[in-house]
Amino acid sequence: MRKWKALITLAAGASLVLGSLAQAQITLNALFMKQAAYSEDDIKAMTADFEKANPNIKVSLEFVPYEALRDKTIAANASGGYDVVLFDVIWPAEYASNGFLQDVSSRINKADVPKIFPGAWTTVTYGGKYYGLPWILDTKYLYYNTEILKKAGIAAPPKTWAELITQAEIIKKKGLVKYPIVWSWSQAEAAICDYTTLLAANGGKFFDASGQPAFQTGGGLKALEYMVDSTKRGLSNPNSKEYLEEDVRRVFSSGQAAFALNWTYMYNMAQDPKESKVVGKVGIVPAPGVPGLSTASAVNGSMGLGITAKSQNPDAAWKYITYLTSQPVQEKYAKLSLPIWKASYSNPAVTKGQEAVVKAADVGIAAMTPRPTVVRYAEISTILQKAIQNALLGKVTAKAALEDAAKQVKALK
Amino acid sequence: MTRRQQPTAWLMLAPVLIVVLGAIGYPLLRTLYLSFTDSRLTGLSQVPKWVGLGNYQHALSSPDFQAAAWHTAYFVLVSVGLELILGVLVALLLNQKFVGRALVRLLLIVPLALPTIVNAMMWRWIYNPEFGAFNALLTQLHLIGDYRSWLGEPGLAMNMVIVADVWKNYPIITLVVLAALQFIPKELLEAAAIDGAGAWTRFWRITWPGILAALSVAMVLRTIEAVKVFDIIYVMTRGGPADSTKTLSFLVYQEGFSFLRLGSAAAYAYLVVLVSVLLIGLYIVLLRRQERAT
Numbered sequence: 001m002r003k004w005k006a007l008i009t010l011a012a013g014a015s016l017v018l019g020s021l022a023q024a025q026i027t028l029n030a031l032f033m034k035q036a037a038y039s040e041d042d043i044k045a046m047t048a049d050f051e052k053a054n055p056n057i058k059v060s061l062e063f064v065p066y067e068a069l070r071d072k073t074i075a076a077n078a079s080g081g082y083d084v085v086l087f088d089v090i091w092p093a094e095y096a097s098n099g100f101l102q103d104v105s106s107r108i109n110k111a112d113v114p115k116i117f118p119g120a121w122t123t124v125t126y127g128g129k130y131y132g133l134p135w136i137l138d139t140k141y142l143y144y145n146t147e148i149l150k151k152a153g154i155a156a157p158p159k160t161w162a163e164l165i166t167q168a169e170i171i172k173k174k175g176l177v178k179y180p181i182v183w184s185w186s187q188a189e190a191a192i193c194d195y196t197t198l199l200a201a202n203g204g205k206f207f208d209a210s211g212q213p214a215f216q217t218g219g220g221l222k223a224l225e226y227m228v229d230s231t232k233r234g235l236s237n238p239n240s241k242e243y244l245e246e247d248v249r250r251v252f253s254s255g256q257a258a259f260a261l262n263w264t265y266m267y268n269m270a271q272d273p274k275e276s277k278v279v280g281k282v283g284i285v286p287a288p289g290v291p292g293l294s295t296a297s298a299v300n301g302s303m304g305l306g307i308t309a310k311s312q313n314p315d316a317a318w319k320y321i322t323y324l325t326s327q328p329v330q331e332k333y334a335k336l337s338l339p340i341w342k343a344s345y346s347n348p349a350v351t352k353g354q355e356a357v358v359k360a361a362d363v364g365i366a367a368m369t370p371r372p373t374v375v376r377y378a379e380i381s382t383i384l385q386k387a388i389q390n391a392l393l394g395k396v397t398a399k400a401a402l403e404d405a406a407k408q409v410k411a412l413k
Numbered sequence: 414m415t416r417r418q419q420p421t422a423w424l425m426l427a428p429v430l431i432v433v434l435g436a437i438g439y440p441l442l443r444t445l446y447l448s449f450t451d452s453r454l455t456g457l458s459q460v461p462k463w464v465g466l467g468n469y470q471h472a473l474s475s476p477d478f479q480a481a482a483w484h485t486a487y488f489v490l491v492s493v494g495l496e497l498i499l500g501v502l503v504a505l506l507l508n509q510k511f512v513g514r515a516l517v518r519l520l521l522i523v524p525l526a527l528p529t530i531v532n533a534m535m536w537r538w539i540y541n542p543e544f545g546a547f548n549a550l551l552t553q554l555h556l557i558g559d560y561r562s563w564l565g566e567p568g569l570a571m572n573m574v575i576v577a578d579v580w581k582n583y584p585i586i587t588l589v590v591l592a593a594l595q596f597i598p599k600e601l602l603e604a605a606a607i608d609g610a611g612a613w614t615r616f617w618r619i620t621w622p623g624i625l626a627a628l629s630v631a632m633v634l635r636t637i638e639a640v641k642v643f644d645i646i647y648v649m650t651r652g653g654p655a656d657s658t659k660t661l662s663f664l665v666y667q668e669g670f671s672f673l674r675l676g677s678a679a680a681y682a683y684l685v686v687l688v689s690v691l692l693i694g695l696y697i698v699l700l701r702r703q704e705r706a707t
Contacts, residue, residue: 070671077455094673186651242562242650247541250543390655393567393654
């Protein structure tokens with residue numbers, strides 16, 4: 001009898017130990033990027049909080065440059081490896097049609113849908129299904145150096161793209177900076193983001209109603225002509241064609257540019273004395289518009305978090321994603337990336353110290369224009385990047401470059 | 414080996430053979446198979462369609478491929494050529510006796526020890542059009558009037574990437590040549606000097622033949638590496654501006670990972686391999702000749 005008791009106690013003890021072991025065994029592998037939006041430290045801090053609240057889940061983080069996010073996700077689809085991946089607004093079409101991500105439509109809390117900006121939702125939806133939750137709500141704003149504008153006698157930042165040229169001309173003529181505007185026009189996706197902003201401002205379209213390329217005419221053509229023309233006149237920094245966003249930030253933060261187009265994250269970094277020489281001189285407004293066509297322009301540069309098709313722990317992964325995208329967490333870390341939640345924009349804890357950003361975001365987020373949501377976006381983007389570079393280098397005219405690109409895009413189908 | 418020993422020998426070799434064939438042979442054959450299909454790098458297990466030589470035809474007739482082939486050839490010729498000249502000159506210098514020679518020889522290892530990615534990042538900074546050290550140096554020497562872009566102009570960009578690559582890789586040539594130089598008897602050079610041979614004659618008649626064999630091997634190895642160039646381009650220019658630094662390996666990467674066309678990427682890769690195989694053939698011939706010479 002005593003033997004039995006001892007055995008039962010032992011079994012109970014063992015099952016307790018084993019049970020807690022089994023609980024502690026979930027490890028999530030998550031893939032993030034180390035540029036723009038939330039910093040590596042912010043993400044680590046959020047994750048530590050999550051792990052504290054969920055002691056049975058461990059999250060191992062990996063940070064890669066933006067350019068490597070997609071490659072890593074695709075490569076991992078064959079071998080497994082990640083549970084949670086960060087993805088850009090331009091990838092869901094491709095990810096969904098190739099089955100890289102889990103369809104999470106049934107997990108979405110329908111009550112949350114109207115509380116989040118529609119622009120954020122487009123990041124994670126394709127074909128009427130949800131493939132994750134939006135996390136980074138971002139667009140490019142027009143930054144300006146308030147001191148340079150004051151010295152040039154300019155009262156207010158530009159409201160139209162034509163006005164930007166006029167103001168840049170004044171600044172150049174007065175010799176305040178050599179090249180007043182700096183952009184990220186390197187042969188990379190960054191160039192497409194700037195191009196899309198201009199295309200949207202000029203009322204352009206990437207594709208017409210029948211799905212044929214339309215960027216080579218109208219607003220799309222005007223956008224590239226604007227880029228080429230401002231470079232030729234020495235108003236846009238000619239080095240823009242080898243710059244990514246971080247280069248733009250460095251040039252602007254060192255006071256060598258009066259205007260720059262960049263994401264939200266630059267605002268607080270340009271106000272950080274460790275990173276910048278223009279602290280206290282940073283102005284931000286929505287990217288301008290074109291009279292009669294638009295009052296402001298913006299590209300949808302949002303990003304979302306999804307669960308990979310190969311993930312063995314989708315429930316834990318969903319818990320983690322839900323935590324990161326939750327309103328309190330987003331409001332706590334709102335300095336480098338603004339929340340996806342509409343209500344956050346009236347929360348003083350979020351707006352304090354960055355009223356200018358929030359004011360610009362009010363207009364910018366509403367104007368956000370998506371890049372084409374097509375499965376073969378990567379190829380279309382590559383073709384357009386080359387066309388933009390060819391035109392910027394003066395090898396061909398903007399019209400010829402885009403017409404050639406349109407021909408190549410047509411041949412893809 | 415006697416006939417009786419042979420089965421035992423094969424048995425002993427079997428584990429290694431299996432590993433080698435599994436690790437090298439299988440991927441090679443699998444890639445070859447893929448290059449004749451239209452398979453895609455996706456999770457859906459669609460059965461790939463056999464397209465015969467279609468991928469190869471498409472590659473050879475594509476203007477992008479031809480341009481990339483030309484960029485690769487230019488990169489190989491210029492970078493390996495410069496590495497040869499610089500490598501031999503530095504080796505000759507380091508073969509002289511002077512104070513601090515050991516330290517300089519040690520410094521030679523530094524570029525070699527750097528990972529290519531680090532080297533590429535470093536040069537990207539050096540070339541930075543607004544803050545780069547290269548611009549600072551040239552303006553202070555009054556060689557250029559104003560800071561300028563080095564990686565933003567087609568043509569120039571490729572040459573600047575080559576400079577970065579040469580800086581990292583010429584020490585290999587130097588080390589190999591330096592080793593070969595140790596085998597040239599001093600007496601031979603002294604005797605030639607006494608017989609009235611000038612420095613130039615001594616170099617061409619004694620030193621050059623002495624280092625040629627080792628140099629050829631190092632050159633072919635460098636050439637094979639250069640044909641595969643990818644990482645330095647990926648970091649420094651990503652193929653830009655306007656595709657002017659897009660090499661064959663970059664095209665393979667783009668085709669496979671960006672466009673998910675595994676089949677045609679495999680065909681592109683095999684065409685690059687073909688070039689490498691020709692160079693490896695040359696390498697083996699040179700090795701044989703060296704064996705005969707010694």
